[in-house]
Amino acid sequence: MADTIKLFVNGVEVEVEAGKNLIDAIGAVGIEIPHLCYHPALGADGNCRMCLVGIEDGRPPLVPACKTPAQAGMKVLLDAAHIKKIQRDVMELELINHPTDCPICDQAGECKLQDYYMSYGRPESRMTVPQVQKSKKLDFGCGVVHDQERCVTCGRCVRFCRQITKTGELGIINRTDDARVNIFPGRPLNNRYALNVVDLCPVGAMTSKDFRFKQRVWFLKKAPGICHGCAKGCNITIEHNREKYQDDIIYRFRPRLNPQVNGYFMCDAGRLSYRQENEGRLLEARLSSQIRPLSDVLAACNQEIERAGKIVVLLSPNCSLEQMVAVKTLSAKLGASLSGFSDGYVKAGDGDGYLIQDDKSANRAGLTLLGIDCTQETFEEAVREAQLLINFNNDLTRSYTDSELKKLLKDTKVIAVATHNDRLTAMADIAIPVATSSEYAGCLINCDNILQAFALAVSKNQQPLDIGAIAAKLGSPLQSRAEQFAELRKYISILKDFEADTLPAEGLKLNDSEAANVTA
């Protein structure tokens, strides 16, 4: 905990963190100062004037809270009549040209302007002249749709493009009530974080083409999760909803603040990776291309395992630590050779040093930590000798072309424990559906050696089992997540202090000795 200072808000003494501006400092203790243009990641701009507060120490009567650092003994005035009046007046100013688009606006329900109108303004419109007409539904590229009429010209999006992505595609053109955000002609948004402006926009001026009109936001259930798109492990909010008579479906991923990992943002690819959770899923267990009940298929698997002389077990680098431990004990029990070969998951040169990583797998550090061999030579050698390959959701098509794969697996039976009904699953002799990352709870270690836990977010109508449970059904001695977690403690000593569901939300930073504790 950083240093704390004491100051007064409306005459009441509160203790806040030092070194922050008033909005953040007081906001952290639950007292909200309305603001539109200020965003902690983008710094203070001071253009919206919504955060004007009074300081009773001889300063000018009103100061913007976003630009004012919190100081000890400060007397902050929030509920005085003149503060209320300025808030009301600012709201009225913002709403002069704001269209009544709420019924068709995707932001409605999470719109700052809407919220502030309800809590700070409620002015009746006094306008007698027609509203200023601006362009609507402008395609800014990268899946961002802009509505200039709804914009309050807070400039968050402009600052994001300048400060964070340093691409500067957006700018505010014209002045006064004709001011509007726009792109330069012929140069649309072109960066891999562009959709963050949709989250940043406090109103509905920036909307996502992907999410546009799909759902009203108040229907969405929000669950915390971890993006499995790359080794960064960005913290996300999984927003899903079960419509009447239908299945629970994820509608969008949004970044969730974690200063240790991703800050406020995430990349567009990760944001859109929610589609993989919904589409192309393997839903039914298959035995040589016939749909059969899971119990039958599992029995057939056990027969195959008994019949086979040598077995190779292949793990996905996206599996959670619990699943890896479960599969590891399974393969030890079966006497199989275990591999985590997944070179195809690495796209060299794709990383940008900010959030996007080369490695597109979520838990390669976990494979290393558990001492699972990941080399191509040992995997191929083992496959050539083995009669049976049990593939736990490792997408081999990323590492091999189809013909290479056919050649490699021609004498080997394949049991695919897979989330998706893709080419690889189609090649398998036996296919077993399993849960994707939003449908189970587990832990991951990201590229920075931070161990993060995530909970189950989505419950499908027919919830598939997760890999750990399938491993248990195939004979792994670790039957439950608690047992898996207990086993995990043997590898990661710091977990001794935690239970599976009490891991800190911001993640555990593993030190080098633990990460190096490979064969313990």
Place this chain on the structure above:
Amino acid sequence: MSLLDSVMIVVRVAFSAFIPLCFIAVCVWMERRGAGYFQDRSGPNRANIFGFRAAGLVQNLADAAKLIFKEDVISGHIKHKFYFVLAPVIVFFTALVSFAVVPFADTLVVGGKSYIMQGIPLDLGILWFLSFVGFSVYGIILAGWSSTNKYGVLGALRSAAQVISYEIPMGLAIVSLLVVYGTVNLNEIAQFQGKLLFGFIPMWGAVLQPIGMVIFIIAAFAETNRTPFDLAEGESELVAGFHVEYSAMKFAIFFMGEYVAMFASSAMIVTLFFGGYQVPFLSTATLIGQAKPVAFLLMVIIPVVMHFFAGWIRRSNVSHYPRENDPRVFEATVYIKCLWGLVIFLEIVLLAILFSASGGATAHIFVVLLQLCTFLVKVTMMIFVYIWVRWTLPRFRYDQLQKLGWQMLLPLALLNIFITSAFVVALS
């Protein structure tokens, strides 16, 4: 045995077997239309055959067709299927048989031989009725028990307790009645009531035994499981009570059994308390003697009644909303024509009696028919009372029911016996 003997046996058995069955339709019709009129609505009046709705009687046909063609379900959980099927049969059969001893006309004397107008000419009379009415509750208990259903069992238990409670006052009411009549033979009881008290009051049971009558009627309501004593069904708390698991014709037989029981107990009430088949003020002997004046009187009365009845039909049987070429007017015209035809037929029959030899077999048969009609009219009026009570009184609470049976009716019946016995002893 002559041919006439055989014909008379067939006639009387047929009468006591089929009249209750025919009256099921009449009862149901009276119940439903009556309920409608009591509640200011019209009751079933839509079902028709070629536009003829017979004042709603066609609805009975529709209901019967529905019940016959419905799936007859015996749930899988019912273990004793035999008893399950037997139960409605018992209810129906006992109700039907209990009517068999009721005389529907005075003894017919034709050709020097007398023929008793009763289904089963038994001297047991009233005791037969009591025993079969008591037995009918076995059907209900069996139905409730074999349904393997908690509501069914509750209904059956209520029914059993209720019958035990009300059979005692009923029996005691009859005891005091028997003290007056001095016989258990129902025909003799009916003949007894043909006399006149003080020369101008019919010596009916209702006059001689008013308290006994009240007790008997209340107990009879309870025995037939009619409102306000239909706790065995109790829709609101027991769903349907004992017949909750029954469907289609098995349910229909329960339903019909209830109406037959109502008819039988109405007949019994009429026989015991309202002079049975006796025409008021006119004993059998008087009627035989005065057959021709009576027939002449009827010849005058029937067309007059028919005239007013036709007017009522014409008024009532119209559509109460604007309608071109109202088919109900045509319907009414057809009914009136048919009824006038019937009246003409009756007039011819009565004319024949007028011109027949006086005091002969014709007069005897005429009197029997007259008494038969009187009996049926009386029974119909009693059935109307049943319906009337049902649509007036709410159902008793169970404790009220038992309290009424044991604390009111039983002491009252005992008291009645003492008073009656004292009178009879004093007068004789």
Place this chain on the structure above:
Amino acid sequence: MGAKVKTMDRKGASFQERLYLIEIFKGMATTFGHFFRNLLDNRKLYVRHYPEVQPEIPVRWRGRHRLTTHADGTVKCVACFMCQTNCPANCIMIEAGERLDGKTEKMPVKFKIDLLECIYCGYCVEACPLDAIRMDTGIFSVTDNNRESFVLELPELLTTPGAFSEEEYKKGGA
């Protein structure tokens, strides 16, 4: 004393009432009065001869729903989901989509009302910001013999006309 207090006598205490039979006869006299009156003249029955005589539907009656249209016949609804959000029976199922005719940006692609689940509370009408859904069709009897036909779809909702004129509807205060 704010509220008026009226003390009711408890009935059934007097001897005459406790005899019970007398009260029964009184009651039976009442019911027989009704019976006899109706028997003599069956025009006095309190009966509407439905279906020949249809009830008069007032403007504020909440009948089956319809979606209103612009003058050119296009749907007014912008799929804001207010009705679906407010529906206590969860009987409205909307799917929104892009509107390309320039009137606005959003419109319903699918709009389903499950009449078997609808409780006809009228909250959807009250919630609608655009007067796009109304319950003024005057249709009170919704019958069919299969479940699917009770789910109203967009075309049916749009083509069902209102039973009242615009002035009547506005005056009805709905």
